[in-house]
Amino acid sequence: MVETVDSVKLADRLNSSWQNLRANAQRLKIMVQINTSGEDSKHGLPPGDTVAAVQHIVSRCTALEFVGLMTIGRYGYDLSEGPNPDFQMLLSRRKEVCETLKMPYEQVELSMGMSTDFEHAIEVGSTNVRVGSTIFGERFYPNTPSPEKRSKVVAEEAAQKLDGLTVKEQ
Numbered sequence: 001m002v003e004t005v006d007s008v009k010l011a012d013r014l015n016s017s018w019q020n021l022r023a024n025a026q027r028l029k030i031m032v033q034i035n036t037s038g039e040d041s042k043h044g045l046p047p048g049d050t051v052a053a054v055q056h057i058v059s060r061c062t063a064l065e066f067v068g069l070m071t072i073g074r075y076g077y078d079l080s081e082g083p084n085p086d087f088q089m090l091l092s093r094r095k096e097v098c099e100t101l102k103m104p105y106e107q108v109e110l111s112m113g114m115s116t117d118f119e120h121a122i123e124v125g126s127t128n129v130r131v132g133s134t135i136f137g138e139r140f141y142p143n144t145p146s147p148e149k150r151s152k153v154v155a156e157e158a159a160q161k162l163d164g165l166t167v168k169e170q
Contacts, residue, residue, distance in 0.1 A: 015061035036089040068109030
């Protein structure tokens with residue numbers, strides 16, 4: 001399954017490639033990625049483009065099987081402020097897709113929630129969660145703002161590695 005189809009152009013390319021490589025195979029399951037947070041650092045379609053993209057995939061991409069919607073919500077949302085608005089947005093996009101395209105809700109999966117917020121995502125209806133950091137440990141994303149504590153730890157680790165280096169002339 002490919003959960004990161006974030007444009008009609010990508011869907012068309014996947015469709016063509018899957019047809020060429022797997023002529024008689026079952027269809028490739030895909031999810032359409034929606035940028036529910038509006039952050040420039042995140043990929044995905046604008047929420048308003050969801051129905052048109054799904055309609056295109058369902059009607060024109062015969063090698064693909066649309067199975068749901070995916071989002072990567074804003075990092076560090078404080079649940080004391082209420083339900084995560086990114087998750088609520090994905091729920092509303094599913095409702096619009098299902099009503100407009102006459103699809104049963106239970107046939108449109110939702111992939112939302114990661115290691116830090118998967119419990120809340122499941123509570124509000126996520127069928128797929130991504131918990132790689134819980135399993136494999138935290139990753140560092142240099143272009144993503146992170147808590148100050150993380151920056152300090154990274155700087156200390158880098159300094160320790162540099163202390164162990166020596167330069168030899170040849």
